[in-house]
Amino acid sequence: xxxxxxxxxxxxxPNNSHSSSKLNSPASPSFPTTRMRRxxxxxxxxxxxxxxxxxxxxxxxxxxxxxxxxxxxxxxTMPGVERVTIDILVKRAAEARDMGIPAIAIFPAxxxxxxxxxGEESYNPDNLVNRAIxxxxxxxxxxxxxxxxxxxxxxxxxxxxxxxxxxxxxxESIEVLCKQALMQARAGVDVIAPSDxxxxxxxxxxxxxxxxxxxxxxIMSYAAKYASSFYGPFRDAVNSGNFLKGDKKTYQMNxxxxxxxxxxxxxxxxxxxxxxxxxxxxxxxxVIYRVKQEFRMPTFxxxxxxxxxxxxxxxxxxxxDYNKAIIEMxxxxxxxxxxxxxxxxxxxxxxxxxx
Ligand code: PBG
Numbered sequence: 001x002x003x004x005x006x007x008x009x010x011x012x013x014p015n016n017s018h019s020s021s022k023l024n025s026p027a028s029p030s031f032p033t034t035r036m037r038r039x040x041x042x043x044x045x046x047x048x049x050x051x052x053x054x055x056x057x058x059x060x061x062x063x064x065x066x067x068x069x070x071x072x073x074x075x076x077t078m079p080g081v082e083r084v085t086i087d088i089l090v091k092r093a094a095e096a097r098d099m100g101i102p103a104i105a106i107f108p109a110x111x112x113x114x115x116x117x118x119g120e121e122s123y124n125p126d127n128l129v130n131r132a133i134x135x136x137x138x139x140x141x142x143x144x145x146x147x148x149x150x151x152x153x154x155x156x157x158x159x160x161x162x163x164x165x166x167x168x169x170x171x172e173s174i175e176v177l178c179k180q181a182l183m184q185a186r187a188g189v190d191v192i193a194p195s196d197x198x199x200x201x202x203x204x205x206x207x208x209x210x211x212x213x214x215x216x217x218x219i220m221s222y223a224a225k226y227a228s229s230f231y232g233p234f235r236d237a238v239n240s241g242n243f244l245k246g247d248k249k250t251y252q253m254n255x256x257x258x259x260x261x262x263x264x265x266x267x268x269x270x271x272x273x274x275x276x277x278x279x280x281x282x283x284x285x286x287v288i289y290r291v292k293q294e295f296r297m298p299t300f301x302x303x304x305x306x307x308x309x310x311x312x313x314x315x316x317x318x319x320x321d322y323n324k325a326i327i328e329m330x331x332x333x334x335x336x337x338x339x340x341x342x343x344x345x346x347x348x349x350x351x352x353x354x355x
Contacts, residue, residue: 052334054327056100056353060146060300061346064237065089065132066109077233078305079312081344083109086128086135092347093140099350103144105193105342106132108153109238118162119154123179130187137188146220147184149177149205150196158235158244160196160251168251174201178208185214193277195222197251202271220300221273224261224287227252230280230306237305261287262294269297277342280304282329285336292337301333303343311345323352 028034039049064083066073073083084092093104108128114121121127129147136145150160151173157163161173173196181192192209194201202221209217227249235241253260265276276295278288279302292299311329315322326345333341343349 052331054331054334054349054353056350057102058330058334058338058340059101059346059349060103060105060340060342061096061101062105062107062342062344063089063092064107064109065128067111067128075233075237077236078309078344079316080348081237081308083237086132089132090135090139093136093143096347096350097140097143099347099354101143101346101350102340103146103191104136105146105148106136107148107234107238108132110153111239112156112243115154115156115243117156119151119176122151122154122176123183125183125186127183130183133184133187133189144190145188146191146193147189149181149184149192149194149201151176151180152240152244153238156243158240158242160248161198166246168198170198170200173198174204177201178204181205182208182212182214185209185212185217189217191218191220191275193220193222195225195279197222197225197248197253199267200271202268202273206272218274219272220275220277221268222279222302223265223268223273223276224284224291225252225277225279226255226284228255228280228283228304228306230283230304232306233309234305255283258287258290262290265291265295265297269295274298275300275339277302278338280307281333281338281341282307285332288333288336288338298339299337300340300342301336301338303329303333303341303345305344308344323348327352 039045066083066085068085069087071085072088075081075083096104106129110128133145133147152158152160159168161168162176177194177196177198184192192205194205202219206219227247235244268276275298276291277300278284278291281301281303288299288301311322311325314320315325326349330341330343330349
């Protein structure tokens, strides 16, 4: 490309056009003095001017646990994600910790025999989740353990709360959620993540934890959780989809709303949430942005199962490059203002970041 550059009208000093320009006035911020491509010429300069950086400490890894020993199961709708028994989960937690992933979030996949109308198994001190919490905290104490508080894995109707006459009961559900949270705290959980969307549950959970001396247990509230179709593969993964009667629109948010998300988040902060979460992630980046701008709280995004499935299956079909797509996707959450991301791509992304 030894071509001589055409000497053009661009060569004139930008200041010449301003008769009032002072000696020290900055260059006019326009072409040709300013060329945005100048900072994109090489990898090193692109890295140097990058505004957002993804690190392994941004990742929270959601995992699915099953009964038994030394067993893994594929999840059909989430290729590459497995349900695993506690012994294997402990090894994976150590692997995650070694890569600098700060926390894992445990979800139980239970068979129908544990599911009842009132979800009593949710507060069994020796249920699958509580045993998993104990096992991880014993063998890998330096990784944070997050546990969901909601009844959907435990109810025969697949809802996050109790039902009477086809109505999800708010205050009665809170009582059960509090018992569930307390048992998790006794098992040694670090972060309780209520995903049920009942009104007032953060306040009550905080109180019951504090009454028993669990004041260091943190609450990451699913503060703005939408009634989304992107949870489909998750319900398959935890075996609740087949059981779910109806939908969750009377407690999860309408995807059309954002002002309402700010009210939800504010209430949860006032009730004692230490961190807030927006869920799903990609279709709600605007909500993440607004929440972070408004409250400046530790703000997390849940890059949910349907978002994972879209990328994984598109990559498997040859439509895009999985590794590049997940890094771009995760960076978008940072750009929106998220302090961290719950993502099924955590291990894959960590490997790429550390490579
Ligand atoms: C249940 C819960 C859901 C998810 C996390 N906790 C599903 C739902 O509300 O139906 C979804 C996570 C995902 O899709 O990855 N309380």
